[in-house]
Amino acid sequence: MTEPATTTPLGGTSSGSRARTHQEPGPREDGGTSGATGAGPSVIPGAGPAPRPGERATLRLRGTDSDEPPRYAPEWLRLREPADAAARSAGLLDPLRLRLAELPRRTEGLVVHDIGCGTGSMGRWLAPHLDGAQHWVLHDRDPYLLHFAAVASPRSAADGGHVTVETRRGDIARLTPDALAGASLVTASALLDVLTREEVGALVAACTGAGCPALLTLSVAGRVELSAPHPMDQEITEAFNAHQRRGGLLGPDAVTVAAEAFAEQGATVRLNPSPWRLGPGQAALTEQWLRGWVGAAVEERPDLAERAGRYLAERLEACAAGELRVVVHHSDLLALCRPVDGDA
Numbered sequence: 001m002t003e004p005a006t007t008t009p010l011g012g013t014s015s016g017s018r019a020r021t022h023q024e025p026g027p028r029e030d031g032g033t034s035g036a037t038g039a040g041p042s043v044i045p046g047a048g049p050a051p052r053p054g055e056r057a058t059l060r061l062r063g064t065d066s067d068e069p070p071r072y073a074p075e076w077l078r079l080r081e082p083a084d085a086a087a088r089s090a091g092l093l094d095p096l097r098l099r100l101a102e103l104p105r106r107t108e109g110l111v112v113h114d115i116g117c118g119t120g121s122m123g124r125w126l127a128p129h130l131d132g133a134q135h136w137v138l139h140d141r142d143p144y145l146l147h148f149a150a151v152a153s154p155r156s157a158a159d160g161g162h163v164t165v166e167t168r169r170g171d172i173a174r175l176t177p178d179a180l181a182g183a184s185l186v187t188a189s190a191l192l193d194v195l196t197r198e199e200v201g202a203l204v205a206a207c208t209g210a211g212c213p214a215l216l217t218l219s220v221a222g223r224v225e226l227s228a229p230h231p232m233d234q235e236i237t238e239a240f241n242a243h244q245r246r247g248g249l250l251g252p253d254a255v256t257v258a259a260e261a262f263a264e265q266g267a268t269v270r271l272n273p274s275p276w277r278l279g280p281g282q283a284a285l286t287e288q289w290l291r292g293w294v295g296a297a298v299e300e301r302p303d304l305a306e307r308a309g310r311y312l313a314e315r316l317e318a319c320a321a322g323e324l325r326v327v328v329h330h331s332d333l334l335a336l337c338r339p340v341d342g343d344a
Contacts, residue, residue, distance in 0.1 A: 074119060074145065079285050081121045084189065088217045089272035089332040093129055096185070099213050099336050100130065103184055109133025109161060110184040115172055115191060115203070116140055120149025122189040122217070123165075127154045133161040137183075139168050139175075175202060177209025185213055192219040192254035192333070193244060200250065200258050204335075208265040211340030214333070218274055220244065221329040222252025224293070228318065232311045239297035239304060246300075255331040262335040274332040280322035289328065290315050 100110060109132045114122050117138040127134055134157055138149050146167040153165055170179075172195070180186060186207050192200060207214045222241045226233055244251025259269045278286045294312045298305050318324040 074148070076288065077119045077121065077145075079288060081119075081124075083276045083278065083282060083285055084121055084218055085125045087274045087276050087330060088125060088189075089274045090129075091272050092215065092270060092332055092334040095270065095336065096213060096215060096334055097130065100184060106184075108135045108164075109157075111135050111137065111182055112185045112187060113137045113139060113180055113183050114149075115175065115186060115188040117149050118145050118189075120145075120153050122187055123149065123153045126187060126215070127163050128156070128158055130157055131159040131161065132157055134163045136163065136165045137168060138165055139170050139172075141169055141171065143169060172199060172203065175206045177206050180206050180210035180212060183210050183212040185215065186210075187215045188217070190218045192216055192258050193251050194249055195254060196248045197250060197257060200254060201261055204258065204261040204265060207335065208262070208267060208337045209340075211337055213337055214262070214335045216255075216258065216335075217332040218330045219255040219258075219333070220252050221255070221273075221331050223329040225327040225329075226315070227323070227325040230311060230314070232307060235304070236294060236297045236308065236311065239301045240293055243296040243300040255333055259333055259335075262333075262337070266338045268336040270334045270336075272332045272334075274330045276326070276328040276330065278326040278328070279324075283319055283322070286319050286324060286326055287316060289326070290319065 103110075110130065112123075112126075112134060114120070114136060117123070117140050120138065123136050123138070127136065136153065138146055140146050140149070146169065150165050150167055154163055157163055172191075195203070203214075222237070222244075224233070224237050224240075241252050245253070250257055255271065259271060262269050276289075278289070290312060294308050294315075298308050315324060
């Protein structure tokens, strides 16, 4: 499933994940299309504007032979990281800490697997919220992003405990309980909604088989609120949600499917809202999200193109004037799986 792993203190470098040209795009969040509205630069699904000449490609979570269009670009991941950090549900941390405190003490401390880690934003948010030494295993297909995640990760836990990182290239579709053997926690961000029902089932089976909790954040919920309501808001939302479900992906249904699958395996599941709240201080992110959101709707329903172009122009004008506020709803899921024999 993976290439040989490399271990590095968080904040150091990993020779096994050096940056190099890599053409595999990866999962998207609140996607888009390529210039469907004709308003502004073209976009790729979920990644804001298409890369400029000389910029690197995006990553793909599935295999290289997939026909899935490009998804996350590194610049989009950097742009959205502050909003992600502000949105994730702090209310799930206390029950998670209680479960982690019940685990047997290990020399290396907590072992956290971050699935589809991208640039490592989940580790930068979560590691400083947990006490004790931590060893993070970062999973992704893109060696450039793995390198970035390793070198840009936090060095210490909430109580000053040492944090180290290991990078692994691999495919979520091939994740097994054996790959998670010894894990204290599995985590992911903006991942569930880009998986199929079968892939969610494989992830749930791997976590429950390993007997470790899972914290899966920022799954799209299919609801958006914009200030100064517009007659097209609902139409764009419905078309976007249909686009999210293309090709058997779960889109806004993902968190419910995952919660039911975990519960069927005996896990205790908690769901908390984790909305982006975007205002004048997040204008750059709001602009790129708008382009992707409307673009995906038009790709799903080309008949919307003319009206959606006018709608997007109006919304972008309000955004530039500091008058637009947007709430993009997401959900965070905490699954406390039954420990396997021998664990606490």
